[in-house]
Amino acid sequence: MADIIRIENLTKRFGDLVAVNNVSLSIREGEIFGLLGPNGAGKTTTINMLLTLLLPTSGKITIDGLDLARNHEKVKQLMGLMTQETVVEAELTARQNLELFSSLYHVPANQVQKRIGEALEEADLVQFADKKAGTFSGGMQRRLGLVKAMIQEPKILVLDEPTTGLDVQNRTTMWARIKGLNKKGNTVLLTTQYLEEADQLCDRIGVIDHGKLIALGTPSEVKRIAGSGKILEIVVKNNDVARTASMLKSKFGIAAVVNGDKLTAVMTKNSESEFTKISGALDKEKIEVVSIGMHLPTLDDVFIKLTGTGMRDETGEMKGGRMNIRGWR
Amino acid sequence: MSLLSDTLALYKREMLIFRANIRVNLIRTAIFPLFILLIFGATGQGINNVPVVVVNYANNMQSQQFINSLGSQGIMSVESVTNQNDALALLDAGKVSFVIVILPNFPTYNGQSAVRIYYSNTQYSVTSEILPMIEQRAALFAGPGNYQVKQYLPSSTFGAALSTPVNGANGSETDFIFSGVIGMIVVFSALFAGGMGLITDRNAGFIKAYLVAPINKAAILFGRVLAGSVQSILYITVVLLIGLIFGSQIAMGWTGLFWIFLLGMILMVCFTSVSAILASRLKNVTSFAIFAQAVGLPLWFLAGGIVPVSSLPSTLQTLSIIDPMTYAVDGFRWVILVGTYPLANMITDISVLLGFAIVSTLLSVILFKSTID
Numbered sequence A: 001m002a003d004i005i006r007i008e009n010l011t012k013r014f015g016d017l018v019a020v021n022n023v024s025l026s027i028r029e030g031e032i033f034g035l036l037g038p039n040g041a042g043k044t045t046t047i048n049m050l051l052t053l054l055l056p057t058s059g060k061i062t063i064d065g066l067d068l069a070r071n072h073e074k075v076k077q078l079m080g081l082m083t084q085e086t087v088v089e090a091e092l093t094a095r096q097n098l099e100l101f102s103s104l105y106h107v108p109a110n111q112v113q114k115r116i117g118e119a120l121e122e123a124d125l126v127q128f129a130d131k132k133a134g135t136f137s138g139g140m141q142r143r144l145g146l147v148k149a150m151i152q153e154p155k156i157l158v159l160d161e162p163t164t165g166l167d168v169q170n171r172t173t174m175w176a177r178i179k180g181l182n183k184k185g186n187t188v189l190l191t192t193q194y195l196e197e198a199d200q201l202c203d204r205i206g207v208i209d210h211g212k213l214i215a216l217g218t219p220s221e222v223k224r225i226a227g228s229g230k231i232l233e234i235v236v237k238n239n240d241v242a243r244t245a246s247m248l249k250s251k252f253g254i255a256a257v258v259n260g261d262k263l264t265a266v267m268t269k270n271s272e273s274e275f276t277k278i279s280g281a282l283d284k285e286k287i288e289v290v291s292i293g294m295h296l297p298t299l300d301d302v303f304i305k306l307t308g309t310g311m312r313d314e315t316g317e318m319k320g321g322r323m324n325i326r327g328w329r
Numbered sequence B: 001m002s003l004l005s006d007t008l009a010l011y012k013r014e015m016l017i018f019r020a021n022i023r024v025n026l027i028r029t030a031i032f033p034l035f036i037l038l039i040f041g042a043t044g045q046g047i048n049n050v051p052v053v054v055v056n057y058a059n060n061m062q063s064q065q066f067i068n069s070l071g072s073q074g075i076m077s078v079e080s081v082t083n084q085n086d087a088l089a090l091l092d093a094g095k096v097s098f099v100i101v102i103l104p105n106f107p108t109y110n111g112q113s114a115v116r117i118y119y120s121n122t123q124y125s126v127t128s129e130i131l132p133m134i135e136q137r138a139a140l141f142a143g144p145g146n147y148q149v150k151q152y153l154p155s156s157t158f159g160a161a162l163s164t165p166v167n168g169a170n171g172s173e174t175d176f177i178f179s180g181v182i183g184m185i186v187v188f189s190a191l192f193a194g195g196m197g198l199i200t201d202r203n204a205g206f207i208k209a210y211l212v213a214p215i216n217k218a219a220i221l222f223g224r225v226l227a228g229s230v231q232s233i234l235y236i237t238v239v240l241l242i243g244l245i246f247g248s249q250i251a252m253g254w255t256g257l258f259w260i261f262l263l264g265m266i267l268m269v270c271f272t273s274v275s276a277i278l279a280s281r282l283k284n285v286t287s288f289a290i291f292a293q294a295v296g297l298p299l300w301f302l303a304g305g306i307v308p309v310s311s312l313p314s315t316l317q318t319l320s321i322i323d324p325m326t327y328a329v330d331g332f333r334w335v336i337l338v339g340t341y342p343l344a345n346m347i348t349d350i351s352v353l354l355g356f357a358i359v360s361t362l363l364s365v366i367l368f369k370s371t372i373d
């Protein structure tokens, strides 16, 4: 497959802050590519540069064979965007939203009504066509936002955090819609903070943190970074954390990453028997164990491996285990 | 290329939002004129202390008696000046309403009248009340027909705009305030419709969505400016209706409406662009609102919205000259209070406003383009 977007040594500085730091990656035609990273990682900044909203400090972007720096207008026609913030105009009806963007993308007049009809159907909003978008639920707004981004029939669909703030059910249907659009031949570039989303939806992912691309590949390739062994997770009473860590180190040679009251480690030797031994040792040392378990590597483990911490929220604090990673905005 | 169609698309969007909030917009527009007219419209009902200067070249007993009789009822406040040019300069600046020149031959007629009464056509409402009173006294002391009444035309056009018709008589205080309120409503609507919307739309990510589309960036501003000037028609209508309820009339009649709407729409364009300029520098709605208030009200006072410009301290009058609202209010006053719109004023007002509108719009486009990288 050919590369439809090629990013070479892309850097964006805001004063002293390097929001995107020397990122190089390619997105192939027809794939779903996910840019995964915590708040403030540089996802939106990267996308804004692809969409001509920001000028790169340095680096080169090529889209569909066109040098972006010299082909703003042509490239804009190729891309449809669903923004991270408000995705639809609340005061306008669903139909008026679509009409506005048909005009802005210069959709030929004789095709406008046909496309709007199809879009409303696609979004399951036919009976709400003339209701104000502000009265819609979050899920309905995203559905409208998605077809709105598609109104000019772009080759590339750019979705900035398409499911942030949606409940589980709406998120699952949004995934199905995105997959559906992708099947029709659209290349999809999306950003997400959800490891699970990147894992399930994307053909390939790029993991970005502090503006740096720290991993790139298919979800299983990226997960392999965490190692081939299983991941051990132990949660203990807070005052036992240090004792547990030193015990794991001295008795089993395991260097655990401490994350609050949770210890995470990659098991190298035969995991099943090692696990039993560790359980026994914890018991003997009278360490109060809240929970103990083992699982196959996930993207969160990649994060822990690569950054030494779990996914951070906005303040840079650590979030808990992978089960907690959802729904913070 | 696509500038026109893009502008129209975004204009349509603005109007849809405007229509969705029409009730709030109308109430907001109505509250201010209602209160201003209730509070200030009722003051100044009686006529008193109309400023009059006398140049007494006769300096005899009869002329002194004539002067005393003018000031006797407290309706006129009479001052003396030694020469005619100084007196007319005061009239020119709108500082006084009448100049009475008593010639040396007073009270006899020697081929020319003994008294000349000058009034400025900017003092319309006072003129109708006071002039007959002065004429009656002149007839009494100099003899019937032994006086001349002359209309004095202001000399400079800038001066003309500044010495906007002055209030002072029965009920016309309402007319005076009401014509100033039109300017205020237009400017405040423009400040809020233009910049406020721009900031909220930017924060909501709408502007970003437009910029991603292959449109001419200037259309984002032009659509707003166009919508603003169309909306101003409605705002002005509301103020006119309220004025009507308070008993105001447009002295010029239906043609006056044309001028009011024309001036109002250009004024709206000026301040929509000014607010877009503010918005490109200010990042949040709160600081914008504070700033807009801080700019809007002083400009209104400087424009003579509530006190005639000619009554302002002379340092402030210099500022009035660069306040575009001054020229719109000038037009409103002529049309509403006087009933004629002298060509000199018309040309000054319209050209200053148009010039300001063009410059501010261009500036807002340049600043807008530069703030989005």
Ligand SMILES: Nc1ncnc2c1ncn2[C@@H]1O[C@H](COP(=O)(O)OP(=O)(O)OP(=O)(O)O)[C@@H](O)[C@H]1O
Pocket: A014, A017, A019, A037, A038, A039, A040, A041, A042, A043, A044, A045, A046, A084, A193
């Ligand atoms: N215009 C700007 N000026 C200054 N700093 C900026 C600007 N835009 C972004 N940043 C900073 O750049 C960094 C990356 O921001 P970006 O919005 O790209 O993150 P993100 O990955 O999209 O995060 P989120 O999940 O919160 O949307 C952040 O630290 C942010 O504060």
Ligand SMILES: [Mg+2]
Pocket: A043, A044, A045, A084, A160
């Ligand atoms: Mg973002």
